[in-house]
Amino acid sequence: MRDDPSGAALIEAARRALTEEVLPGLAGRPRYVALMVANALGIALREIDQAGAATHARERLLPPGPGSEDERGAALVGAIRAGRHDGDGALHGALTETATVSAGIWKAPLP
Structure with missing residues (x-):
């Protein structure tokens, strides 16, 4: 039996990787776009949590x-x-x- 992560857990892992591993190496417009994506992922997670x-x-x-x-x-x-x-x-x-x-x-x- 496989222990698959939930959709929320996958979104959180992606958000964490983006903010902790990708964002520190970005500047300018790419950083702004990555911050928008991280924000959207956070909203989606809170929406799932508060459904x-x-x-x-x-x-x-x-x-x-x-x-x-x-x-x-x-x-x-x-x-x-x-x-x-x-x-x-x-x-x-x-x-x-x-x-x-x-x-x-x-x-x-x-x-």
């Missing part, structure tokens, strides 16, 4: 219902703009949770 939390936050914010997620989101935005959710503590909590999860995925520590 459950992101799904939970999205479902809490936009519970299943008629229409696509985009349509339900647009309806929610319209309702918020119209003031129909002023003082809605549950919605505030769901928005905060969604923003916190998203920020944790998109913030990129420097290599």
Whole structure:
């Protein structure tokens, strides 16, 4: 039986090799491009790691219902703009949770 690494482990190994072995020897535009690639790999890893939390936050914010997620989101935005959710503590909590999860995925520590 083979012990295959997960996709996330492979991405992390590639990101680490890029930042620890390739980047130190680069300068100028090639270094900039390699840093962009390392950042994209980091985002992908955090997205994989936070997939459950992101799904939970999205479902809490936009519970299943008629229409696509985009349509339900647009309806929610319209309702918020119209003031129909002023003082809605549950919605505030769901928005905060969604923003916190998203920020944790998109913030990129420097290599």
